[in-house]
Amino acid sequence: MKLIVAILSLVWTPLAVAQDSVPPAPYAYRQLDDPALEAKAHDLMVTLRCLKCQSQSIADSDAPMAGDMRSQVRQRIAAGEEPEAIRAWLVERYGDYVSYSPRVTAMTWPLFAIPLVLLLVAALLLRKRFGRNVSE
Template sequence: MRRALLLLVAVPTALLADPTLAPAPLSYTQLPDARQEAAAQALMQTIRCVVCQGQSIADSDADLAGDMRALVRQRIAAGETPQAIRAWLIARYGRWVSYQPAIDAMTWPLWAAPIVLLGLGWLLARTAFRRRRVA
């Protein structure tokens, strides 16, 4: 009993985390239909990898990104639209997973802020130049 416990403590946790499952069949294999593969690739470029966080699932080598690529290809091959697949992925992983967020009540300030800041900067510059001209 003590030896078993000592063995569990001595084995590094990282070795236990090594994936032993093979990647999903469609994670690295393209669809036979070129139009379906093009639709899948276009969608995969707009979905963020939840592990890498800076790459799309098309560019990421993470296991989860491979599973997401396989899922996208399977659903495209089954006849689902890219919009329906995107909606399902957003429902499952949250809005953050999409590189193309929708404009709604939660995100409109992010879209409007640059325009408002440019307008304020223009007004400040105009006022400053007018004061200089007067003086």
Template sequence: MKRLLPLLLICAAPALADSSLPPARWANEQLPDARQEAQAKALMEELRCLVCQGQSIADSNAELAGDMRALVRQRIAAGERPEQVRSWLIERYGDWVSYRPPIEPLTWPLWAAPLMLLLAGAWLLRKRLVRRGR
């Protein structure tokens, strides 16, 4: 039994990871102004959930995503433009939080890779077609 207790505690740890606090007010509640809500929703679709990593904060059920949704709505309701909110979040969490990373020397390979792969594929296809033509 003494050996089983630590194992049970380790297995129960993920269940205790979420807090028991209620979600932030604007996490799942829309803004009264439809124009501001549309701006907030568009921005939330472009921001990555830091917990889920593959979902936007608009789609994620993670507690942190709810907090980020509330933060976006609060700042837009306060009169900030979506680009200001995005800049603040990038400054706080890094470029990774945005699905639209900036074009700068560090990210050039990220932007150039699809083009380079298409060019390489076209070159290989051309080379193969020329061989068949002979």
């Protein structure tokens, strides 16, 4: 058993160290020189979710993946790409979960419709329940 643990630690340790030794992306921690472009990039970054942290935007997260995403956003903004095109590219690449403002699609419309239907049913039940007592 000790031999197996020793072999696994020899195999996994270099892999873990290799991931930490990758340098950050060019614009992961460096802002754009133009304040207007940096403001556009930041406004977009606060609306994108870090896929590793899941509770932070990529603007707030220190995860390496968030740094890579910040760098991509800044590079694309600097190249003249519009923020919504960048958002669409990130959603295509990582899925709808990356965006804090979800789109209504054929797959997601029930998520928006079901709460409204439940509120309507609750209102009808309350009206029926309390409406009967008032008229009697």
